[in-house]
Amino acid sequence: MLNKKIPIPLYYQLKQKIIQSIENGELPVGSLVPSERELSDLYGISRMTVRQALGELVKEGLLIREQGKGTFVAEPKINQGLLKLTSFSEDMKSRGMKPDSRVEGVYVQGASAAAAEALGLTSDRRVVVFERVRLADQKPMAYEVTHLPLSRFPDLEKEIMHSGSLYGLLEEKYQIAIKFAWQTIEVGLSTPAESRSLGIPNRSPVILIERVTFDSNDQPFEFVKSVYRGDRYKLHVELHR
Numbered sequence: 001m002l003n004k005k006i007p008i009p010l011y012y013q014l015k016q017k018i019i020q021s022i023e024n025g026e027l028p029v030g031s032l033v034p035s036e037r038e039l040s041d042l043y044g045i046s047r048m049t050v051r052q053a054l055g056e057l058v059k060e061g062l063l064i065r066e067q068g069k070g071t072f073v074a075e076p077k078i079n080q081g082l083l084k085l086t087s088f089s090e091d092m093k094s095r096g097m098k099p100d101s102r103v104e105g106v107y108v109q110g111a112s113a114a115a116a117e118a119l120g121l122t123s124d125r126r127v128v129v130f131e132r133v134r135l136a137d138q139k140p141m142a143y144e145v146t147h148l149p150l151s152r153f154p155d156l157e158k159e160i161m162h163s164g165s166l167y168g169l170l171e172e173k174y175q176i177a178i179k180f181a182w183q184t185i186e187v188g189l190s191t192p193a194e195s196r197s198l199g200i201p202n203r204s205p206v207i208l209i210e211r212v213t214f215d216s217n218d219q220p221f222e223f224v225k226s227v228y229r230g231d232r233y234k235l236h237v238e239l240h241r
C-alpha cells in the first residue's frame with residue numbers, strides 16, 4: 001500500500017513500487033502493466049496520480065505505451081561503453097545475444113563529399129556502400145550506412161551479403177588491422193525509412209553516431225553512420241581527473 005501520511009508524493013511512491021516490481025520480476029519484460037483505473041482502485045489514489053507515475057516511467061524508458069493496447073514493461077537498455085573500438089557483433093555477443101544483419105542495399109558508386117573527405121579519397125573516388133539493419137536476438141537495434149573505398153576492398157559488395165560481421169570479414173579476409181576511430185555522437189529523430197527498418201514509430205528519438213575508422217598504417221578505411229535506437233541504448237564512459 002502507499003503511505004498517505006509521509007511527505008513523499010503519492011505518484012513517486014507508486015513509481016518506486018512499479019520499479020520494484022520490475023526489478024523483482026513480478027512485472028517481467030514485455031508484461032502488461034495494470035491500467036490506470038486498476039491501479040487507482042488498487043491503491044485508492046486518483047487517476048491523475050497514476051497517470052503521472054506511469055508517464056514518468058514511460059519518459060524514463062522503463063515502460064512503453066502501445067496505442068490501443070496498453071502500457072508494457074520495456075526491455076532494459078543496452079549500456080554501451082565508449083572507450084573501446086568494438087564491432088556491433090562483438091558488443092552483442094559479449095552480452096550473450098545473437099548478432100545478425102539484414103542487408104537492405106549494396107551499391108558501388110562515387111563517394112559523397114563527406115565520405116570522400118572522411119576516407120581521404122582523391123583519384124579513385126569509388127566506394128562500396130551498404131545499408132544494414134543490425135539485429136540482436138532477431139530484434140532491430142540499429143541501422144547503419146557504411147562506406148569503404150572500392151580500390152582496397154574488391155568484391156566486398158558480394159562478401160558482405162553473407163557475412164554477419166564486417167570487422168570479422170575485414171580482419172580475416174582483407175587482413176586489415178583495425179587500430180582506432182574518430183567518433184561523433186548526436187541525438188536525432190528517425191527518418192521514415194529508418195523507422196520502417198527499425199520497426200519504431202516515425203520520428204522516434206535515436207542516437208546518431210558517425211565513425212571514421214583507421215588501420216595500423218593510420219589510413220582511414222571506413223566511414224559509417226549508425227542510427228541507434230534511443231529506447232534501447234544508453235552510452236557510458238568512465239571519467240578521471
Ligand code: 16G
Binds near residue numbers: 087089
Ligand atoms: C558498430 C560500429 C560501426 C561498425 C560496426 C561493425 C558503432 C556506433 N558503430 O556498429 O561503425 O561498422 O560496429 O560491426 O559502434 P560488425 O563487425 O558487426 O559488422
